[in-house]
Amino acid sequence: MARFNRIDRRHAYSGISLKVPKRLEDVAGFTPMPQEYPAAAGEAKFILIDLAEQFLAAYEYGRLAFSTPIATGEKKNETPAGEFAVTAAHRHHHSSRYTIEKTDIPYPMNYALRFHINKEGVAFWIHGRDIPGYPASHGCIGLYDEPMQKKYYGYPRKPILEDARTLYNWVLAPLPEDEKYRILDNGPRMLIVGRAPIPLRRSSRTPSGVKSLLPTPPEAAH
Numbered sequence: 001m002a003r004f005n006r007i008d009r010r011h012a013y014s015g016i017s018l019k020v021p022k023r024l025e026d027v028a029g030f031t032p033m034p035q036e037y038p039a040a041a042g043e044a045k046f047i048l049i050d051l052a053e054q055f056l057a058a059y060e061y062g063r064l065a066f067s068t069p070i071a072t073g074e075k076k077n078e079t080p081a082g083e084f085a086v087t088a089a090h091r092h093h094h095s096s097r098y099t100i101e102k103t104d105i106p107y108p109m110n111y112a113l114r115f116h117i118n119k120e121g122v123a124f125w126i127h128g129r130d131i132p133g134y135p136a137s138h139g140c141i142g143l144y145d146e147p148m149q150k151k152y153y154g155y156p157r158k159p160i161l162e163d164a165r166t167l168y169n170w171v172l173a174p175l176p177e178d179e180k181y182r183i184l185d186n187g188p189r190m191l192i193v194g195r196a197p198i199p200l201r202r203s204s205r206t207p208s209g210v211k212s213l214l215p216t217p218p219e220a221a222h
Contacts, residue, residue: 002161006054006069007133010149010157016133025156031067032055045171045188047086049141051079051131052194054134056126058170065170068163071131071142072196079139079192080116080124086171086187088114091179093127098138100152106146110139111168113191134199143167186188 002009004027005018005136021027032053040046041062047056049070057067073079093112100107109127116124128145129137130153136142145160169177171188 001027003027003069003093005133006071006131008131008144008146008161010130010153011082011132012061025162031055031057031064033064035064035065037062037064040167042087043089043189047188047190048079049192050189050194051081051192051196052169054196058167065177066165066166068143071129071137073137074135075198077138077197079137079141080118081192081194084115084190086113086190087184088119089168089172089184091127091168105152110145110148110154111143111161111164113168113171113187126164126167135196
């Protein structure tokens with residue numbers, strides 16, 4: 001259900017409306033991304049990102065290997081669309097511009113994969129972060145990293161979702177997961193398409209066919 005709603009468990013607190021199908025088994029293995037991407041049939045690894053769907057897909061010779069929900073740039077800090085390539089990787093990266101809310105701690109960007117540097121010298125990364133259910137970053141592309149949320153926010157108590165780690169290890173394989181800052185000369189090609197949706201104001205009201213599923217977790221709100 002979290003993947004279907006593009007939200008993490010920390011943000012699925014009481015009062016949040018979630019889309020729920022009539023049969024929960026209908027969203028098992030849910031992805032809006034195509035199972036095959038012929039344009040990447042000749043590439044061992046290829047990443048497709050759909051900003052409108054807020055989803056990332058990893059392909060091996062044009063066939064879907066896995067996909068994951070994402071959180072991309074908010075309205076004033078949009079994630080750039082176009083063709084890119086992964087050019088650097090760093091297991092324990094940290095932001096040099098932003099901190100965790102109400103602290104001086106640089107925002108953790110675990111399992112970071114750099115894909116773009118703009119004219120002002122600002123780097124854009126794919127990395128682990130919280131997924132609030134709408135575009136919320138300063139331009140980077142965020143994937144699930146529940147162990148990070150447990151460490152800094154105390155929730156969820158039992159971390160499960162680690163899509164940032166899955167993508168990181170897939171990109172670097174067969175290289176090991178270590179602490180090195182790696183420059184990648186032949187990182188996977190990336191294509192970012194679409195336009196991120198403008199998030200609707202969240203309401204405590206429950207629309208027809210939609211209901212809140214989870215109780216309020218401790219220390220969950222920003």
